[in-house]
Amino acid sequence: MPFSLPDLSTDIIIVGGGFVGLSTAYWLSELNPNLKIVVLDRGQLGAGASGRNAGFLTKGSAYFYKSLGQKWGVEGAQSILKFAEESLKLVYDHFLKTSSSIDFIPTTSMTLFKNEKLHQDLDFDAKSFGFEWRNESELPENLRSKFYGGLETSPEYKVTPVHLLEALKQKLEARKIKVLENVSAFKVTPDGVMTDSFVLRGKKVILALNGYFPQFHEVFKPLIIPHRAQMLAVELEKDFNCPSLYYDPPERVYWRKVHDRTIIFGGKRLLDEKGEVGDFEKISPLIQAGLESYVGDLLGLKYKVLHRWSGTMGFTDHELPILKKISAPIETYVVGGFSGHGMGLGFRSALEMAQLVTGQKQTSFFQTFKDNTINL
Numbered sequence: 402m403p404f405s406l407p408d409l410s411t412d413i414i415i416v417g418g419g420f421v422g423l424s425t426a427y428w429l430s431e432l433n434p435n436l437k438i439v440v441l442d443r444g445q446l447g448a449g450a451s452g453r454n455a456g457f458l459t460k461g462s463a464y465f466y467k468s469l470g471q472k473w474g475v476e477g478a479q480s481i482l483k484f485a486e487e488s489l490k491l492v493y494d495h496f497l498k499t500s501s502s503i504d505f506i507p508t509t510s511m512t513l514f515k516n517e518k519l520h521q522d523l524d525f526d527a528k529s530f531g532f533e534w535r536n537e538s539e540l541p542e543n544l545r546s547k548f549y550g551g552l553e554t555s556p557e558y559k560v561t562p563v564h565l566l567e568a569l570k571q572k573l574e575a576r577k578i579k580v581l582e583n584v585s586a587f588k589v590t591p592d593g594v595m596t597d598s599f600v601l602r603g604k605k606v607i608l609a610l611n612g613y614f615p616q617f618h619e620v621f622k623p624l625i626i627p628h629r630a631q632m633l634a635v636e637l638e639k640d641f642n643c644p645s646l647y648y649d650p651p652e653r654v655y656w657r658k659v660h661d662r663t664i665i666f667g668g669k670r671l672l673d674e675k676g677e678v679g680d681f682e683k684i685s686p687l688i689q690a691g692l693e694s695y696v697g698d699l700l701g702l703k704y705k706v707l708h709r710w711s712g713t714m715g716f717t718d719h720e721l722p723i724l725k726k727i728s729a730p731i732e733t734y735v736v737g738g739f740s741g742h743g744m745g746l747g748f749r750s751a752l753e754m755a756q757l758v759t760g761q762k763q764t765s766f767f768q769t770f771k772d773n774t775i776n777l
């Protein structure tokens with residue numbers, strides 16, 4: 402319990418124990434095993450998006466790279482793709498491959514198109530981004546009448562996100578890194594971090610709050626906008642063959658089979674775009690109805706609802722995270738605003754952050770796209 406803790410002192414304080422905060426602690430201890438590190442989270446493990454997401458360890462859809470290409474040019478978008486590929490490989494090498502407690506499946510992801518026009522309208526050089534076209538006859542049989550084709554890429558992974566967090570936490574604790582749950586950071590001070598109940602003294606602070614940044618300090622309000630994302634888990638009446646991770650961007654839906662007849666669906670945020678701006682988790686009936694309509698009407702499946710939930714994502718206007726040193730009362734760094742892609746980009750981003758903090762890099766990969774001035 403926080404109230405029984407004495408004032409603590411450490412080298413590095415990481416605020417936010419999601420996938421990115423825990424991964425940053427992991428990489429810092431890889432780069433310098435002598436560092437004293439404390440991670441704190443105001444909730445329990447997985448309280449934020451990292452415990453609530455769809456479990457797509459993915460580079461992202463063809464639409465994502467099309468959009469990045471429009472913003473940053475084809476070469477810029479390809480460098481982001483390479484970053485995402487490295488990130489997935491690192492998660493595989495450091496965790497999936499070696500940890501028997503993580504439930505994961507190597508797979509592909511597929512950006513689906515309902516008709517030829519939607520595919521043509523995308524107007525995207527998919528091959529140069531590693532996507533292969535699959536026509537209708539190459540899709541799983543039960544998707545054939547519903548979709549005209551899809552753009553497929555691999556390697557990608559289906560993962561149970563909380564397993565990944567637990568494996569990270571175990572590894573950190575084995576390295577004597579403290580992970581304090583149910584401790585809320587209140588303020589960054591010249592000494593470290595003031596929490597709701599004690600002072601954590603440290604030399605450097607890393608804020609890894611993703612969608613919750615604007616709650617922490619108003620300086621983040623114009624930079625990272627919190628958006629809710631809704632998820633629906635259903636049990637199907639009959640088995641449905643769908644081995645990949647699926648994106649249906651025009652419908653704003655993504656889905657994956659979890660096991661047997663259980664499938665999880667996410668998305669439909671744009672049905673209530675304004676209503677879904679916010680940093681607290683709630684079920685939206687409008688969006689949940691949209692997800693159900695996708696399952697029942699569009700895919701034509703008979704199902705029963707198992708579970709509904711939501712989570713908070715942090716969006717930036719440029720679709721890429723902010724990852725940099727900022728101006729603050731103590732040496733402070735910020736990593737967040739993953740714009741819905743934190744599981745895919747997060748692990749490599751955490752390495753990037755560890756390199757900044759240990760002085761191995763001066764500027765992060767993402768700063769080369771956009772750099773914000775932030776004074777805490």
Ligand SMILES: Cc1cc2nc3c(=O)[nH]c(=O)nc-3n(C[C@H](O)[C@H](O)[C@H](O)COP(=O)(O)OP(=O)(O)OC[C@H]3O[C@@H](n4cnc5c(N)ncnc54)[C@H](O)[C@@H]3O)c2cc1C
Binds near residue numbers: 442448457611736
């Ligand atoms: C429903 C949903 C589905 C998604 N699906 C996918 C997907 O399939 N693939 C993908 O790549 N991405 C997905 N995302 C996005 C992905 O989950 C996030 O980008 C990623 O988890 C961000 O990790 P994080 O550690 O930066 O943030 P978070 O996991 O949100 O961690 C931030 C942590 O900060 C803590 N915190 C907040 N304020 C304080 C404070 N004052 N003091 C202490 N702690 C504090 C919170 O409790 C939280 O644990 C999804 C997101 C949602 C919501």
